[in-house]
Amino acid sequence: MKRLRFILTFFTMLFSISGWSQDYGYTEENGILYKVDYEKRTATVVRIEENFTNTDIEIPSTIMDYYNDYTRGCKVVAIDDHANFGSYTGEVFPKSVHLPETITYIGGNINWGGAKINIPSSIKYIGEKAFGADDDRKQAKIITENIVLPNVEYIGDYAFQFQHNIKSIDLSETKLDTIHERTFGDCENLHTIDLPNTVKCFCDWAFAFTDIRELKITENIDSIGDNVFVGDTLLNLRIDYNNKSFALYDTGLYNYNLFKFREFLTRHFTLI
Numbered sequence: 001m002k003r004l005r006f007i008l009t010f011f012t013m014l015f016s017i018s019g020w021s022q023d024y025g026y027t028e029e030n031g032i033l034y035k036v037d038y039e040k041r042t043a044t045v046v047r048i049e050e051n052f053t054n055t056d057i058e059i060p061s062t063i064m065d066y067y068n069d070y071t072r073g074c075k076v077v078a079i080d081d082h083a084n085f086g087s088y089t090g091e092v093f094p095k096s097v098h099l100p101e102t103i104t105y106i107g108g109n110i111n112w113g114g115a116k117i118n119i120p121s122s123i124k125y126i127g128e129k130a131f132g133a134d135d136d137r138k139q140a141k142i143i144t145e146n147i148v149l150p151n152v153e154y155i156g157d158y159a160f161q162f163q164h165n166i167k168s169i170d171l172s173e174t175k176l177d178t179i180h181e182r183t184f185g186d187c188e189n190l191h192t193i194d195l196p197n198t199v200k201c202f203c204d205w206a207f208a209f210t211d212i213r214e215l216k217i218t219e220n221i222d223s224i225g226d227n228v229f230v231g232d233t234l235l236n237l238r239i240d241y242n243n244k245s246f247a248l249y250d251t252g253l254y255n256y257n258l259f260k261f262r263e264f265l266t267r268h269f270t271l272i
Contacts, residue, residue, distance in 0.1 A: 027071045029063055035080065036063070036071050043074045044105075047084040052094040057085065057115070061100040078105035081127060086113015086137065097140075106130045108156055112140035119144040121151070128156035131163060142166060150174065157181040157203075168192035179206045181225070186210075202228045 024037050031050035034043040043063050059079075065071045085094055096116040103120050108127025117131070117140045131140040142163045150173040157180045160166065166187050172194040181203040184190055191211040197218050204225035207215070 025070065027063065027065055027068060029060075029065055032057070032059070034063060034071070034074075034076070036074050038070055041074050042077045043071070044078040044080045045076065045083055046080050048094070052085070054093065054095050057094050057097045059097065059099055059103070061102040075102050076100060077102055079103065079107055079110060081107030082109050082111070083107060084111045085115055086111055093137075096143075104151075110140070111138040113137065114139060114141065116141045116143050118142075119147050119149070121148050123149055124151050124153050126152065126155045126159045129158045129161075130156065131160055134158075134162075146170075152176065155180065155183050157183065158185070159183050160187055162186045163190075164188050166190050168194075170194045172196055174198075177201065179203060181205055182208065184210055201225075204228070205230070 023039060024035060026046070027034050027036055027043075028049050031048055031052065033046045033049050035046050036043045045059060048057065059076060061076055063071050063074045063076065079099070085097055094113050094115040097112065099118055099120050101120045101122045104122055104124045106123055106126045107130065109129050110127075110131075112131070114137060119142060131142055139162065142160075142165055145165055145167045147166060147168070148170045150170075152171065152174050153176070155176065159180070160169075161182050161184075164187065167189055168191065169184070170193075174196050175198045176196055177198050178201045179195070179199060182205045183203075184193065185205045185208045187210050189211055191213060193207075193212055193215065195216065197220055199217075200220055201223045202221065202225055204227060206225065206228050208227055208229070209231035
């Protein structure tokens with residue numbers, strides 16, 4: 001009995017030291033490190049383990065580890081918070097990272113190493129600064145011009161900031177209730193965004209410095225933050241509210257129309 005207890009204790013310590021448990025473990029395949037949930041049979045990308053400078057990185061839909069029964073066939077569903085595809089010193093710059101349609105979770109503050117990436121329609125969660133880092137060495141360069149996200153449930157602050165290739169985003173089939181701070185800020189070529197009727201709040205700078213020319217909002221919206229529509233490219237923005245259109249700067253008189261818009265918002269919304 002003492003010998004058996006010693007053996008069990010030894011293996012428990014071994015699994016603990018190596019980072020393995022009954023529920024999850026780590027595996028590396030083709031230079032990519034994954035965290036694997038054995039029970040759910042899913043995998044999360046943690047970081048790259050090799051120098052992929054000027055290389056196309058293909059994230060697989062499933063892990064094909066022929067030597068490990070625990071990880072073989074696990075579906076790749078997530079990019080972890082603070083996942084690392086490049087070096088913070090700017091020495092590693094992958095050319096591109098291709099994400100499969102199995103991905104449902106994109107964590108926050110990811111270092112993409114300046115790589116070009118696509119946006120799968122399967123995504124349900126997008127964390128803070130998921131793509132829009134304020135450092136070019138970490139920022140992703142989204143190549144999907146017309147993004148459709150029918151399943152997304154959350155998009156964090158600054159998520160798409162500075163993504164200049166995006167032209168349109170369709171969120172109309174979602175149940176989002178908040179557009180967070182600078183979520184689409186500084187997307188200078190974003191001209192069309194379709195929102196669901198469930199949106200209740202526009203946070204500060206949500207659409208600042210974009211090229212959006214028309215926005216449909218409903219009576220469900222009860223709060224609008226500061227500088228939501230600020231920027232020279234929004235001078236001709238037309239808001240469709242309750243089947244009535246309202247032009248922000250239709251006369252070209254900036255101060256006068258800014259006052260009119262503020263007055264309009266005050267009548268209909270609680271400004272935050």
